[in-house]
Amino acid sequence: MASKTPPTLYTCISYPGIVKNEDKVLETLGGIEAITQAMTTRNRRLELRFRPEDIYARPTYGDRQSTISFLLKVKVKRKKDTTTSSSMLKENKEVICEPSFIGRVETIFRFSNLCDFQYLPVARNKDGAMENIYHDLMPKDFPTSEWFQLPMSHFLPPAIYSRMDSIQSYLYRQEKLDCDGTEAQANIIGRTRRRRSGFAIFVTFDVPSVPCKPRPSSLKLLEVKFLAKDHYEIIKQCFERRPIWSKTALVYETKYRNDEIKYLLPSVAYHFVSGPFRVMWVRIGYDPRKDPSSRIYQTLDYRIPSKGGISRKIKAKRKADTLQRLQPTSVNSNPRTLNMTEDTSDRGRGKVQINENTCIFRRGLNPPSRQMFYQYCDVDVPEVKEMFARLPKLGPDAQCDRHRGWLPPGFLERCREIISNIIVAQLANEEEDKAETDLKQVHGTKMDDENEEYDDDDDDDDDDEDDEDDFAEEAYDNDYDDNTVLSDNAFDDL
Numbered sequence: 001m002a003s004k005t006p007p008t009l010y011t012c013i014s015y016p017g018i019v020k021n022e023d024k025v026l027e028t029l030g031g032i033e034a035i036t037q038a039m040t041t042r043n044r045r046l047e048l049r050f051r052p053e054d055i056y057a058r059p060t061y062g063d064r065q066s067t068i069s070f071l072l073k074v075k076v077k078r079k080k081d082t083t084t085s086s087s088m089l090k091e092n093k094e095v096i097c098e099p100s101f102i103g104r105v106e107t108i109f110r111f112s113n114l115c116d117f118q119y120l121p122v123a124r125n126k127d128g129a130m131e132n133i134y135h136d137l138m139p140k141d142f143p144t145s146e147w148f149q150l151p152m153s154h155f156l157p158p159a160i161y162s163r164m165d166s167i168q169s170y171l172y173r174q175e176k177l178d179c180d181g182t183e184a185q186a187n188i189i190g191r192t193r194r195r196r197s198g199f200a201i202f203v204t205f206d207v208p209s210v211p212c213k214p215r216p217s218s219l220k221l222l223e224v225k226f227l228a229k230d231h232y233e234i235i236k237q238c239f240e241r242r243p244i245w246s247k248t249a250l251v252y253e254t255k256y257r258n259d260e261i262k263y264l265l266p267s268v269a270y271h272f273v274s275g276p277f278r279v280m281w282v283r284i285g286y287d288p289r290k291d292p293s294s295r296i297y298q299t300l301d302y303r304i305p306s307k308g309g310i311s312r313k314i315k316a317k318r319k320a321d322t323l324q325r326l327q328p329t330s331v332n333s334n335p336r337t338l339n340m341t342e343d344t345s346d347r348g349r350g351k352v353q354i355n356e357n358t359c360i361f362r363r364g365l366n367p368p369s370r371q372m373f374y375q376y377c378d379v380d381v382p383e384v385k386e387m388f389a390r391l392p393k394l395g396p397d398a399q400c401d402r403h404r405g406w407l408p409p410g411f412l413e414r415c416r417e418i419i420s421n422i423i424v425a426q427l428a429n430e431e432e433d434k435a436e437t438d439l440k441q442v443h444g445t446k447m448d449d450e451n452e453e454y455d456d457d458d459d460d461d462d463d464d465e466d467d468e469d470d471f472a473e474e475a476y477d478n479d480y481d482d483n484t485v486l487s488d489n490a491f492d493d494l
Helices: 022-028 031-040 216-224 230-241 247-254 258-268 292-297 382-389 411-479 488-493
Strands: 008-014 046-048 060-079 094-110 122-124 130-132 269-272 281-283 299-303 371-375
Touching: 008 060, 022 031, 031 046, 216 258, 230 247, 230 258, 247 258, 258 269, 299 411, 382 411
Parallel strands: 008 094
Antiparallel strands: 046 060, 060 094, 122 130, 269 281, 299 371
């Protein structure tokens, strides 16, 4: 029985143009190497440059799609009837089509996105006409020092034109009016919706006074969410013990879920959005701008330095937006936030498992992200504590600075330097320990392999000895009887 050969698989490229020269088509697609890379790499898009010789040409991209198709080769044969006159040849042609199956197509690249946003390297000359300046911008040979001294037109193309190259639906809506009939506050750039505060009170550093009581709606919401008893009392005790908290520190302290803490906080605290206490929650009625002792609760905005590749060893909070368009774009993107894992076993009791390093820093703990908002009281480092101990007492005429708060100039920079040195030393030690561990594992693997080889050699020697014993017994049984007496020489021969 003859075996059936599986059909050959092909990849189709739906080229957005009339193909007259195959070599030029391959050149616009980046060559065989670029096509092969797009075919073999997952989620890779296929570039198409209509002007491949122009480095400023913005490409359009073809997306990979699955399809169920097949490739046919059709031969068209036309049979001419020679008996008729030449004027009737065209009408009497007999056309015969012979199709043949070539293979199956499962993947196709379609160029269905926008291909505009082209920025041409042109400039106006002395006569006011536009002329091509590409050869002035890009030298043909290796540039010399004289070429850099030549007068050059200013050509600064944008790095990126649009975040997405697919067609979007714009749903325009009319601005709502206030109760008095005036138009709402103009905040056009970057606004998609108004902030949903959740009955929280947001305060800037420039406000003359802080709120003295929470909004009544926030207290009513606690009753609706069944949080008005034990949860509220625990949060209230936390702010009585410490007037300023970060949200992450409260989650670590109380082990409440995020959907619980966001309703509890507006009932006991207000939120600073600027100044030395920004992103912190302050007890209602307490103004840290009038209390110099609140400097230990100020915000310490720390960021991992990028020198030496240290920032690459700490993951970012959110996935950075890339300018590379080789990956498929999506309108709906969910940002990755702080690393906070919830214990599903305690879901009913409202408990959350959060790591200590999300709000506290000390030796032995690395920050979970590249940017952290600590409080000075949560930085458990002896050097920083000694710096606070050496701070002088402030007089009654002291003013809280908008940027430094109650701390002297250079205090924040010195604390950042101390933390950076500790993190660099810890990461270096972790790398050394990892290298030693890997070396021990490799050495242990080699020793195991050598022991296995040694055991195999011993087994082979034992097998050889067993074979020799079997051979001697067989020779003794075949050549001699039981009553035969062997001499020493004869036994040695055996």
